[in-house]
Amino acid sequence: MKAVMVIAALSWFYGQVLAGPHDYGCGSKAPVKIGCWSRIDTGNLLSELLFTDRDFSSNVYSHKFVDWNNWQTYVNDLLCRCSDAAKAKGYKFIGLRFYAECWGHLKSPGDYAVAVPQVGKCYQNYGQRCDKDEKSFACVGDALAMYIYNIRD
Numbered sequence: 001m002k003a004v005m006v007i008a009a010l011s012w013f014y015g016q017v018l019a020g021p022h023d024y025g026c027g028s029k030a031p032v033k034i035g036c037w038s039r040i041d042t043g044n045l046l047s048e049l050l051f052t053d054r055d056f057s058s059n060v061y062s063h064k065f066v067d068w069n070n071w072q073t074y075v076n077d078l079l080c081r082c083s084d085a086a087k088a089k090g091y092k093f094i095g096l097r098f099y100a101e102c103w104g105h106l107k108s109p110g111d112y113a114v115a116v117p118q119v120g121k122c123y124q125n126y127g128q129r130c131d132k133d134e135k136s137f138a139c140v141g142d143a144l145a146m147y148i149y150n151i152r153d
């Protein structure tokens with residue numbers, strides 16, 4: 001339990017104090033990168049699928065197409081839309097998974113006891129591994145990973 005609290009505290013500190021301004025086109029309240037995570041059991045770290053740009057059959061399909069040809073612009077827009085959807089529900093954390101899914105959660109991401117950090121499973125520009133310090137490229141997880149962000153008030 002102490003490890004869970006330490007990870008949550010460090011994630012919050014990094015996001016609030018060290019990260020500095022981010023600009024993904026979301027304005028001054030852009031989400032702050034926390035990192036790339038996945039669950040050991042391949043479940044989701046965050047509780048609610050807010051919308052998907054991938055699955056046409058989903059009841060939360062956004063009716064927005066994944067723009068593979070303009071990847072950076074698309075992913076930055078995905079992050080901003082996800083942040084807005086989560087803020088509307090009062091959530092504090094969001095995650096981008098499977099290249100085009102937006103997940104939200106009220107508290108610190110899920111149960112870190114079943115979570116593992118992922119290297120090489122999250123991307124910023126198409127096919128380019130995510131750089132946590134890059135403040136103009138949003139990051140997304142692949143099919144089994146989720147890039148987690150803290151939403152600033």
